[in-house]
Amino acid sequence: MHPPRMSAPSCIVQPTEQLVIRPHIVALLPTFHGMESENPYAHIKEFEEVCNTFQEGRASIDLMRHKLFAFTLKDKAKQISNFLAKENEKFYECWERYMETINSCPYHGFDTWLLVSYLYDGISSSMKQLLETMCEGDFMSKNPKEAMDLLSYVAEVSRGWDELNAREEDIDMKAKVAAMARRLEELEMKKIREVQAISETPVQAMLYYERLCWRPEIHQRSAQSKNDNVESILNKMMDGMQNDLSQKIDNLLYSISRLTNLNTVQEKGKFPSQPHQNPKGIHEVEAQGGESSQVREVKVVITLRSGKEVDLPTSKQEHEPESEAEK
Structure with missing residues (x-):
């Protein structure tokens, strides 16, 4: 202005x-x-x-x-x-x-x-x-x-x-406070009624109290027993699996050792299916006390690849000297 x-x-x-x-x-x-x-x-x-x-x-x-x-x-x-x-x-x-x-x-x-x-x-x-x-x-x-x-x-x-707006705000605030007070009174009355109902039936109250006190312990015991059962079952399963695995490993090692013993070097001109003479089939044993050596016949055994043992038959040349001596 x-x-x-x-x-x-x-x-x-x-x-x-x-x-x-x-x-x-x-x-x-x-x-x-x-x-x-x-x-x-x-x-x-x-x-x-x-x-x-x-x-x-x-x-x-x-x-x-x-x-x-x-x-x-x-x-x-x-x-x-x-x-x-x-x-x-x-x-x-x-x-x-x-x-x-x-x-x-x-x-x-x-x-x-x-x-x-x-x-x-x-x-x-x-x-x-x-x-x-x-x-x-x-x-x-x-x-x-x-x-x-x-x-x-x-x-x-x-x-x-x-001031009018402030009064309206005060009225709204007072209404809210009154509503909260009524709500608190209702909650207090509800609690009082619950206490009265329990006091009028002491037997039911005692049973309710016992269930309330012992239910957590029973639940805890049942949960603990379930945990023990599950743990024992798992331990048994693990032991069985370990034993089965150990047995399978032993069988596998045995099969490998047998295959290693049978896998020998083949001679030229022979097929792998032909049998080999056991080097321990015939032994020369010298007599003690200066006696001349004698050849003792030892039973010759042939072991096939399948593991079967077969006796080696004596040749005709071996029987001919014996027959001449008998004559």
């Missing part, structure tokens, strides 16, 4: 000329903190006296006063001109905080239209929309007193809306 747009515009018009402000000039300016012990009119008089003591180039005294006055405000007085609404702050809360800032600095020296302008520039867009809605889009055309009255009225109305 700016003075030229108000119905009662201010006589102060911001200059458009440029002014170079040097640091030593700012250090000479008096300061106003907005304390109760300070007089805003005395501050303005002192400020004018300082500005009249020097002149920067061709700039006028009024231009220097307009440009340099903002540097004289400090602390609480500065808070009014730089007021900003907080994030997620309600309008009535913002209005109350702004009024507290103004009341904390009663000798601020600002006009009413300037206070309205500081507040309007510092609030959020939603708050501005609320103001325009409440005054039917005619807020900028009101005079300073009407604007302040409208701000106070909107703050009061918005407080009532918030």
Whole structure:
């Protein structure tokens, strides 16, 4: 909200000329903190006296006063001109905080239209929309007193809306708490009824207690016995498989040894199916005491590949000398 747009515009018009402000000039300016012990009119008089003591180039005294006055405000007085609404702050809360800032600095020296302008520039867009809605889009055309009255009225109305919403939330919360309390009472009554039913039938309660106490132990024993049976069955199966495997290995080794003994080198001109004479079939045994050697006939045995043993028949040449001797 700016003075030229108000119905009662201010006589102060911001200059458009440029002014170079040097640091030593700012250090000479008096300061106003907005304390109760300070007089805003005395501050303005002192400020004018300082500005009249020097002149920067061709700039006028009024231009220097307009440009340099903002540097004289400090602390609480500065808070009014730089007021900003907080994030997620309600309008009535913002209005109350702004009024507290103004009341904390009663000798601020600002006009009413300037206070309205500081507040309007510092609030959020939603708050501005609320103001325009409440005054039917005619807020900028009101005079300073009407604007302040409208701000106070909107703050009061918005407080009532918030309190109504808070009451509705409180009512909902109370209803939820009451429902929870009823639910707890129902659960307590249900437990009491169960206890009464058990106390009225002590025999059934005792049986129920015995089943409740002994059922886990019986179940545990049955589970343990089942585990023992399964373990014994597995051990028996493993023992049987191991014995069977050992027997098969022994048979295999025996067959390999027999095949190794029968796999001898064949003589040239003979088929593998022809029998071989056992080298141990005929032995020459020398007689003891210097006697001449005699050939003893030993029973010749032939072992076939199949493992069958066959006696070797004596030849005719062996029987002929015997028959001649008998004659």
